[in-house]
Amino acid sequence: MTVYLTDETYFSLVDAIRALRPDPLTEEVDRDEVVTLLGNVGDLWPVTIKPDAER
Structure with a gap:
């Protein structure tokens, strides 16, 4: 999956x-x-931190 950041x-x-x-x-x-750093600067997070209902 390609992700484009500003x-x-x-x-x-x-x-x-x-x-x-x-x-x-x-x-x-x-x-x-x-x-x-990835989360705070790039807003990139692992799927495992999402609540179960959102996965």
Whole structure:
């Protein structure tokens, strides 16, 4: 499925992803940070957070 975002949302998402920094101990970006970023900046959410009636 192709999803088209507005240019503003798309480039805000790109900038936010580029700004993520890995944890100094694990050297990995926290998964929850990525999920939150996708939701808050791109309004992209997994279907599992929808109420059962809406799935």
